[in-house]
Amino acid sequence: MGDETERCKTGIVGFDDICRGGFVKGSNNVIVGGPGSGKTTFLLQFLWAGATKYNENGLYCSFEPDIVEVLSDARGFGWDFSRLAQEGRGQFLKFSPHTSVNELKAELTRLISKYNIQRICFDPVSVLALSLSEEGKVREVIYDLVSLMKRLNVTSVLADESFESEHSPNLSGDWSKTDILRFLADSVTTFYEGGIQGVSDRALRINKMRRTNHVRKAVGMKISGKGLEVLGGAVGG
Ligand SMILES: Nc1ncnc2c1ncn2[C@@H]1O[C@H](COP(=O)(O)OP(=O)(O)OP(=O)(O)O)[C@@H](O)[C@H]1O
C-alpha cells in the first residue's frame, strides 16, 4: 500500500484505505452531498484526527449562522474543540456571507501562519457564493481561495451542497454557481444520504483524486456516536 506521494491521513476509519492513505498533502478537496449526508461530520472528524493523532493543527471556517451548534455537535461525537482551541491546535472561524473576499483571504493568511495550520475546512462553500451575485465573481473568488490554500501548502476540504442524486448537472442543464470548484479541486467525493445502488443506507464515492489510484465504486458508510465510518474495502486497482 502507499506510493511516493506524501499523504494527509484523514483519520476517518475506512476512508484512507480507499485512496492510498489519504488526501494528497497540500491539495484542495471537495466533498459534495445533500442535507444530512455527513459533510460537516467528515470535516470535524478530519480536523479532530489531524490535531489529536497526526500533529497537524486545523482551522474550521464556517459560513453557517451558528457555530456554537457545530461545536456542540462535535462534542456529541466526543470531540472537544474548545479544548483544542485552548491548546492552540484547532481554531474556529465564523464568516458572514458579507465578509469581503480580501478580508477573508487576509484573515486566513494571518491565522494559518499564527497557529501553524496544516488542515483547513470550509463549510459550506455555497453560502460564500450566495453573497456574490455574478457568476464570474464566484469563479474568481473560488479560484483565489483555492490558489491561496495551495500557496500556503495546507490541505483543504470544502463542503459543497447538492440536491442531485448523481454527480451531474441538474435537470435544467445548468451547473450551480460553485460547480467550478469540482473542476479546480484535486479531489471530489460525493456523499449519498440514502445509499446508492443498494450499498448500505449511506454511501460515498470518490469521483476523482489526482495522483491517486482510488476505489471508483460507491462504498457504504455509516454515522454513529463515534462519527463517520467508511465500510468499503481497500484499493483493488
Ligand atoms: N450520534 C449519531 N448517530 C447516528 N447518526 C448520527 C449521529 N449524529 C448525527 N447523525 C446523523 O448525521 C446527520 C448529520 O450529518 P451532517 O451534519 O454531517 O450532515 P451535512 O451533510 O453537514 O448536512 P447539512 O447539509 O444539513 O449541513 C444527521 O442527520 C444524522 O442522521
Ligand SMILES: [Mg+2]
Ligand atoms: Mg453541514
